[in-house]
Amino acid sequence: MSSPNLGPRPSGAAAQITQAARELSADRGLHGWTMRDLERAAHASPSTIYHHTSGRQELLQSVVESILEEVEVPPPDVPDYREAFRKLTGDLYCAVTPYPGTAAWLMALGPKIPKGAQILELGIGWLLAAGVRPAGLACAQILSTALGVIASADAGRGSKLNSSAILDRLKATTNASPSRKEVVAYMSNFVVGDQELPAAARDFFDAAVDVVLAGVHAGYRDGSIRGAARFSTP
Structure with a gap:
């Protein structure tokens, strides 16, 4: 399988944390990494991470949202x-x-x-x-x-x-x-x-x-x- 498209590098601390979580999810699975793993991957302290997110569940949702944004949705009116x-x-x-x-x-x-x-x-x-x-x-x-x-x-x-x-x-x-x-x-x-x-x-x-x-x-x-x-x- 080819490497996943991790999307453009985001700007801003919150976006960078989500990007790091997404990269971890590509490597280990959505539920295969810990907050400590994220701290190392994002080069961020726990206080910085929790300043931008309420916790792991919100982070998982942000990761999934970023992945789903790559799905092109057909228009409302389709012939078939x-x-x-x-x-x-x-x-x-x-x-x-x-x-x-x-x-x-x-x-x-x-x-x-x-x-x-x-x-x-x-x-x-x-x-x-x-x-x-x-x-x-x-x-x-x-x-x-x-x-x-x-x-x-x-x-x-x-x-x-x-x-x-x-x-x-x-x-x-x-x-x-x-x-x-x-x-x-x-x-x-x-x-x-x-x-x-x-x-x-x-x-x-x-x-x-x-x-x-x-x-x-x-x-x-x-x-x-x-x-x-x-x-x-x-």
């Missing part, structure tokens, strides 16, 4: 909501993937920040214009699927050796059923070199997004989605 979501989720993938833990943060707290709320509102608007109901539920499921795939990959980072061992065990068994062969073929896509793995991960992500978009387009239009009635608006 599926293509708009593909573009949006693809940009989310590129912006968020270099910072492990960010996708999970957005799943839990995304609407708390202005850009997160904007994305949710725009997505719902695309769906309403296309006649998809309930639009809020459909939008949440599309975005949750996209972010959930990234969060799952974050949790599994460094597990390639475990995957390799599982794959070897599966290959060594005498069960050569079609389903076993399919499992081996699927897992082989992720037991590859470091240069190939990002492409496999991105293809998995794109397929997951397209699957949920296809389900939304078909199921929400014909009313066949279980549990959807609860989320319908008057």
Whole structure:
């Protein structure tokens, strides 16, 4: 994976602290650094840091906000909501993937920040214009699927050796059923070199997004989605 785009160097003490926290998040993950780490990275004293922020949670939010600002949001009026979501989720993938833990943060707290709320509102608007109901539920499921795939990959980072061992065990068994062969073929896509793995991960992500978009387009239009009635608006 290429190095993350850390954005332009900000000016001002508060912005420099956020930038240092972002760089730490790229290196160690959003939740992988301490305030002491930040003091060293930002070359700032605890009093300086706490003068500009109320604490770690506010810093994490500032980091996520700075990352999300790199996501280009399609306009409110789009000819095809599926293509708009593909573009949006693809940009989310590129912006968020270099910072492990960010996708999970957005799943839990995304609407708390202005850009997160904007994305949710725009997505719902695309769906309403296309006649998809309930639009809020459909939008949440599309975005949750996209972010959930990234969060799952974050949790599994460094597990390639475990995957390799599982794959070897599966290959060594005498069960050569079609389903076993399919499992081996699927897992082989992720037991590859470091240069190939990002492409496999991105293809998995794109397929997951397209699957949920296809389900939304078909199921929400014909009313066949279980549990959807609860989320319908008057």
